[in-house]
Amino acid sequence: MSKTSSDGSLPARPSAQLRSTEAAGSLARLLVERVKGSTEQYRRHQNAAQQRLDALRSPHSGTSLQVEGALHLARPAFLPPDEEGAARLERLDAGLRVIEAAFPQVGTDAEVCRLTCTMLEGAWRSRALTPPREQERTAACACPLCRRLPAPPARTPGDYDWRQSAGRPLTVKTWPYRRELDSVLTGGWSWTRQMNDLERDLGHRHRFEDDILVFHEYKRVIDTIDTTRLTRHVEDRLAENFSINSARALVSGLFAAHKRSVDEYWLQQHQTGGVVLPQANPLGQSTYSVLQMLDCLFWHVAPDSELWQEENLASLLLCRVIDDMADVRADALTGEISNFWLADMPGHTKALYAACAIALVKYGCMPEAHRPMWNTWLMTTTIVWMGLTGRHALWFDGITQGIPPAEGCALCDLQPNPCSGILTHGTSLTIAPRPTVEALSAGTAELSARCRDQFPRTWPLFDAELHAFEALHGPWQGNVDSTWEILRRTYIAAVEASRASASPARARAVQQDAGVVGSERFATLHDPGTGREDTTLLAYMFGCAHPHFLWNATGYRPTGVTGDWLDG
Numbered sequence: 001m002s003k004t005s006s007d008g009s010l011p012a013r014p015s016a017q018l019r020s021t022e023a024a025g026s027l028a029r030l031l032v033e034r035v036k037g038s039t040e041q042y043r044r045h046q047n048a049a050q051q052r053l054d055a056l057r058s059p060h061s062g063t064s065l066q067v068e069g070a071l072h073l074a075r076p077a078f079l080p081p082d083e084e085g086a087a088r089l090e091r092l093d094a095g096l097r098v099i100e101a102a103f104p105q106v107g108t109d110a111e112v113c114r115l116t117c118t119m120l121e122g123a124w125r126s127r128a129l130t131p132p133r134e135q136e137r138t139a140a141c142a143c144p145l146c147r148r149l150p151a152p153p154a155r156t157p158g159d160y161d162w163r164q165s166a167g168r169p170l171t172v173k174t175w176p177y178r179r180e181l182d183s184v185l186t187g188g189w190s191w192t193r194q195m196n197d198l199e200r201d202l203g204h205r206h207r208f209e210d211d212i213l214v215f216h217e218y219k220r221v222i223d224t225i226d227t228t229r230l231t232r233h234v235e236d237r238l239a240e241n242f243s244i245n246s247a248r249a250l251v252s253g254l255f256a257a258h259k260r261s262v263d264e265y266w267l268q269q270h271q272t273g274g275v276v277l278p279q280a281n282p283l284g285q286s287t288y289s290v291l292q293m294l295d296c297l298f299w300h301v302a303p304d305s306e307l308w309q310e311e312n313l314a315s316l317l318l319c320r321v322i323d324d325m326a327d328v329r330a331d332a333l334t335g336e337i338s339n340f341w342l343a344d345m346p347g348h349t350k351a352l353y354a355a356c357a358i359a360l361v362k363y364g365c366m367p368e369a370h371r372p373m374w375n376t377w378l379m380t381t382t383i384v385w386m387g388l389t390g391r392h393a394l395w396f397d398g399i400t401q402g403i404p405p406a407e408g409c410a411l412c413d414l415q416p417n418p419c420s421g422i423l424t425h426g427t428s429l430t431i432a433p434r435p436t437v438e439a440l441s442a443g444t445a446e447l448s449a450r451c452r453d454q455f456p457r458t459w460p461l462f463d464a465e466l467h468a469f470e471a472l473h474g475p476w477q478g479n480v481d482s483t484w485e486i487l488r489r490t491y492i493a494a495v496e497a498s499r500a501s502a503s504p505a506r507a508r509a510v511q512q513d514a515g516v517v518g519s520e521r522f523a524t525l526h527d528p529g530t531g532r533e534d535t536t537l538l539a540y541m542f543g544c545a546h547p548h549f550l551w552n553a554t555g556y557r558p559t560g561v562t563g564d565w566l567d568g
Helices: 022-034 040-054 084-102 104-129 159-165 182-197 213-217 227-240 244-271 285-299 310-334 347-364 378-388 442-454 458-474 482-491 491-498 504-526 530-545 551-555
Strands: 063-067 427-431
Touching: 022 104, 022 285, 022 504, 040 244, 040 458, 063 347, 084 104, 104 244, 104 285, 159 227, 159 310, 182 504, 182 530, 244 285, 285 310, 310 378, 310 551, 347 378, 347 427, 347 530, 347 551, 378 530, 442 458, 442 482, 458 491, 458 530, 482 491, 482 504, 482 530, 504 530, 504 551
Parallel strands: none
Antiparallel strands: 063 427
């Protein structure tokens, strides 16, 4: 006997007609069922890393900060989609059924897509039609993280002209010898895949025919590419040479297209005066986390055996947190709904997530982090890629006046952490004095000497960070000349600029030259002998070295939506 839903209707399919709130709950439950707990191998490597660090420092007591598992938290109630939203969902469901019929192996991915888009439709409508809530008046949080939240610099749409797809492309070309890889997105994927594939070649390294998402994501491209013909071409290739990740790309491509469609629909309603969108959005800690999962599960593809591993999912989520930290002001101008810092959650929770991302960057600098899992270079390559394409908050929003003291700095003393349980059972961040090595290895000693000679004011800070880096990483054996040229024009330039009065023009100069040096030097990071070493050091300096320019992106507070058309 068929079962009716709560409103008496008879859905054509168990999940297709779920209300948005029910979809959010079903999605969380589905992910809970799929997530695989930490493996003994992973725990063994994590313990080895901790023992190595403990040997470098005296016994200490630390401060612990608890982060709850997102999938088990309450989710807000959303309004059901309007007629336009229901029609979009019907079209999505029709496309997903075709893919499921041809490739039943991606049934879970299709269901995640169906539920995510239903939740997204409800979140947009709830944002547009629900009266804004009174801001809760609570005492300022006195935790070590919240005390360091910075004041955001003022920004206007003109500050983001460089990010428009319809405008001048970024200076950097991510792989200068192959024109088809000039897309910033594709270059980032190929680089991360290559870093992961050096020991375990899973055949993902050069599989760019799978990357159909590129053609759904950017307006500049979608206006000039026949996506129907391209989709048919990919489907034909799949019929000849099936791979589950290729089929997954089709599901994720539908999600990317649907997400952009619903985003543009509500922003057009806002621009024409049909609704007034508040800049904050109704996503909470749980709904934000599950919204990101489908997007990430293909963008940063892992082997099927590791796809649902909690360490993999934690890195996917925190990679998006890092991205949102950098993009928050641009996303605020566009009205982007899925940005972490615009979500309807307490500032303390956001600070915890930002700290988790930094702790994971530090963990990624440790050699023990990269042995158990395939997709462990994601966070380190993301940080460096953002820095060398000019997108990093380190350059754009991080040039503030003055350098805060490093002594007693909670962010400097934040201990490395894989944050595995951030979706499931939660995780605990520790703040304790960081270890350092007594003497630098030959390569880092040369970097320190060059800084002392050319930038004597910055040298004490730079030298101290190199000592802390080698405690995490061990002796560094990278390319001194290339790495110095990048650091000189990025991290050191930003530190030097911060000693003068605050200046958007100075920030823009560092940002633009970061793109230029990225164009010049990015290919060196693909060197199988030194590329990983260089990437790790750059990730440390860009992501967690003092002063924490990345952390400066966390001080955003909402003002108003302008609906400017920018990339999300």
